Amino acid sequence: MQDPQQYLAQVLRQLRQQQGWSLDRAARETGVSKAMLGQIERGESSPTMATLWKIAGGFQRSISVFIEPTPVENRGTILRSSDELRQQPADDEMLVATLFPFDKRFGFEMFELTLPPGYERLSAAHEPGTTEHLVVLTGAMEVLENGEWLALKKGDALRFAADRDHGYRNQSAEDVVFHNLISYSAR
Amino acid sequence: MQDPQQYLAQVLRQLRQQQGWSLDRAARETGVSKAMLGQIERGESSPTMATLWKIAGGFQRSISVFIEPTPVENRGTILRSSDELRQQPADDEMLVATLFPFDKRFGFEMFELTLPPGYERLSAAHEPGTTEHLVVLTGAMEVLENGEWLALKKGDALRFAADRDHGYRNQSAEDVVFHNLISYSAR
DNA sequence: AGCACTCGTGCGCTATAACGTACAAGCCCT
DNA sequence: AGGGCTTGTACGTTATAGCGCACGAGTGCT
Structure with a gap:
């Protein structure tokens, strides 16, 4: 697992590029300033939940896409006869x-x-x-x-x-x- | 789906109560101040992702527990003969x-x-x-x-x-x- | 070459997160 | 009754999020 802020930065940039949006367009779609989006994408700022909610809404995704899945650790084997x-x-x-x-x-x-x-x-x-x-x-x-x-x-x-x-x-x-x-x- | 901040507030309070921790104890376990935790639990503040990461770590959970699951909407039926x-x-x-x-x-x-x-x-x-x-x-x-x-x-x-x-x-x-x-x- | 436009980033400012400290309320013990 | 402790909240201060605006770089067009 990587630093959560870096993961978020990477996913946000990938999403924006998939949509073909500029920072300016993304700002209009999400209601978050393009300067702020830029900072988040560069990993220079940790957004609040409220801001992330706005970003996720603009991209029509759940917030959870910005969170690195946690590997299930040490789960036991279950055999049911x-x-x-x-x-x-x-x-x-x-x-x-x-x-x-x-x-x-x-x-x-x-x-x-x-x-x-x-x-x-x-x-x-x-x-x-x-x-x-x-x-x-x-x-x-x-x-x-x-x-x-x-x-x-x-x-x-x-x-x-x-x-x-x-x-x-x-x-x-x-x-x-x-x-x-x-x-x-x-x- | 409710306001994400209210959902977070509710889940955090429930988790802390399940652990039987005071705000003081939770502050020590998470590295986040008890004043801040109190504000989050009352829905008075929107924490940054960095803070949420510390909280999740202190409770030994993924951040995703603090995010309301999104119902799958309008997924089609798939029949494979x-x-x-x-x-x-x-x-x-x-x-x-x-x-x-x-x-x-x-x-x-x-x-x-x-x-x-x-x-x-x-x-x-x-x-x-x-x-x-x-x-x-x-x-x-x-x-x-x-x-x-x-x-x-x-x-x-x-x-x-x-x-x-x-x-x-x-x-x-x-x-x-x-x-x-x-x-x-x-x- | 020059101009207009888009794009991403830097900067100064405001709003809010985040913290340390103080306080009130309640409980328990002597 | 009084003191000590725990608990959660309020407040002042600091750090940072978040914004608006400006700027440099690059591109395309005339």
Whole structure:
């Protein structure tokens, strides 16, 4: 990891160059003076959060792009044996196995879900920014997404916004097993 | 999303209370004056990034905890049909299917990998903070992790640090198929 | 060559961050 | 009751962020 002020300087200059903006143009877009932007880009000044907020807004980015990601340090290995995963059915017919529990460092959790024939589940919208990723392992299923049922079969992968009403159903004659990775909000 | 200064104020106060620290104690741990910390917590001052860096360090957190996550807005649905996924073998015997390509917003990519019998693959360390998540779909395999081969069978899930040398092998008589989710760095 | 314009940087000034110190309030102990 | 200590906030001072303006360098056009 480098000095955070240097990282910020570098990212800001790269962003501005990607947009093809002069310091003058960037000043107009962000509401921060071009002298100040120049100082920040040269690493000569440490801006306040308020100023960085204005800069990020002008570039239509989150402040977090200006912060160097921290490597996850010393996280342990986790091995979850299949014997202990699938013995805890949810209080309905759908089987749920937690493959990877939520960990704030990664921002997601992952389950293996088994829908018996005829099963249907509707879910309310999750919090803004939540995205689900499904991969069908066996069988076929349908996913309600954006008011429409999408058909998925073994091997298909689907990513969709889960911050609106959605659902799953199995209208086939056999169990369908799929992985569901739920990611919360953006980096 | 609320005012970033109010979000920062709230998070800082919560963190300090979780640690059970007084302003005085927090000043000693962070190297930032207690008057200043008090002002930040009351939302009366917008600290510079340099000051925020000292505060984050004192609490042993990344700066990003002080920044409100941005909901992913308007991301499209992606459906990848199995027919188009597994027809592109890598230039060796291992089959690779990209289920979810890397997307900076989520910070990960996910593959389905198929190792034929006898196949062995050793990988060099990836960049710091990279973590792999494996789930075995069919067959059995071994993963070299931290200098040791771990045995995995159908249904097992494993998360491990991939920023050191690692590897996979299939010493059984049948193909092994598994999912590999690779997460890059922490939020 | 000369002029106009853009670009990034330097400088002087103002506003605010950041600090050290003092103070009020509350609590605990004698 | 009184003293000592902790806690958070107020205040005066210093350091720096942040701005407006000026300047030099480079480019393009006539």
